[in-house]
Amino acid sequence: MASALVFLIVFGIVAAFWSAHRAAAEAALRIGRNACAAADVQWLDQSVQLAGMRLRRHPSGWIGIERSYHFDYSRAGDDRHRGRIVMLGSELREFVGPGRGDAEPLAFPRAG
Structure with a gap:
């Protein structure tokens, strides 16, 4: 019984983390797409890539x-x-x- 309860708690924490991660990625996607449309530039690859995560304190004092x-x-x-x-x-x-x-242009090494 106790192991089932531990499993449910762990599953709930993982599900909450995954949901928050997807919500942040979708918000970043909308922001990038809208910024490119507003600036009349071409949005390449139609996606955002996660570059890093870290713990940070919200202005309210909570850690996020x-x-x-x-x-x-x-x-x-x-x-x-x-x-x-x-x-x-x-x-x-x-x-x-x-x-x-x-934002600086990206430099790619030339082949040859």
Whole structure:
């Protein structure tokens, strides 16, 4: 009986973490897509990539998970710039990308 209760508690914690993770990723996706549309730039790859997670204190004092996401966009079609979105829970904490911040073009080594 006790092992079933422990299993349910662990399962509940994992499910809550997964749900919060998906909510933050979907919010970052919307923010990146909307920022590219508003700046009239091409949003490349149609996705955001999780770049890192860490514990961070909310302004209310509670500890939460801060997630950093990267996304790529192009201004002219032949360049590639990297944007950054930082979410604390489901709240936007930082944005660097088209229209705000200074995102540098990505440099790729040439073959040959």
